[in-house]
């Protein structure tokens with residue numbers, strides 16, 4: 339399992355390309371038939387991915403958690419990126435199509451996936467139980483943002499958040515850029531009270547030049563389809579693609595208020 343220990347912001351500007359990628363880029367999540375895990379020490383976010391080809395798969399807690407079941411102390415989001423997947427949680431079945439999300443309650447004993455799909459997993463420590471619930475792509479709250487002139491026309495869909503699917507800690511959504519738009523999250527922001535992870539999808543062979551770091555000392559990380567970038571509370575998270583794409587954004591920390599962010603003035607970005 340890839341482990342990403344926390345980094346002090348003063349150490350960020352001195353990292354070279356490989357150092358930045360080692361510390362913040364998550365790669366290798368989507369193996370066929372088995373879950374690839376990554377464990378960010380920032381807010382203890384656990385990320386997983388699997389390429390399902392029809393064989394059922396039961397999710398196990400990675401040994402690093404020292405837990406009997408994945409959800410013993412954690413809540414989980416199961417995100418269907420493409421295809422369709424059937425998720426059985428303690429005997430209850432939930433059908434997901436592309437960009438549907440299943441929130442799985444802390445305390446759930448067994449989680450089993452069956453289907454032909456790429457599935458992304460995000461699990462955060464939880465101090466309370468909330469009901470297992472499905473958020474459907476076409477039913478959750480979606481905000482249409484951006485302008486054609488700024489190449490950032492996009493729909494930001496919110497699934498798990500203060501006014502949506504209830505959770506103890508997790509906040510999660512999916513942003514989709516319109517054809518011809520390439521910029522996400524500009525003007526950008528930081529979340530001093532949360533860690534955020536962007537998982538890029540729908541990029542094909544393209545790339546996103548993702549900007550990270552303190553607002554006055556940003557660096558770029560070139561990201562491919564199926565890779566993710568961890569943004570600690572002091573880091574901006576924004577990027578420009580070689581084509582339109584989607585990304586799953588997931589956060590954990592002090593609260594679940596989507597609007598709790600510090601917007602960075604474009605003129606102060608360095």
Ligand SMILES: O=C(O)C(=O)C[C@H](O)C(=O)CO
Nearest residue numbers: 492494513522523524534587
């Ligand atoms: O394109 C955007 O703007 C976003 O998707 C922003 C994310 O929702 C985000 O960063 C939430 O904190």
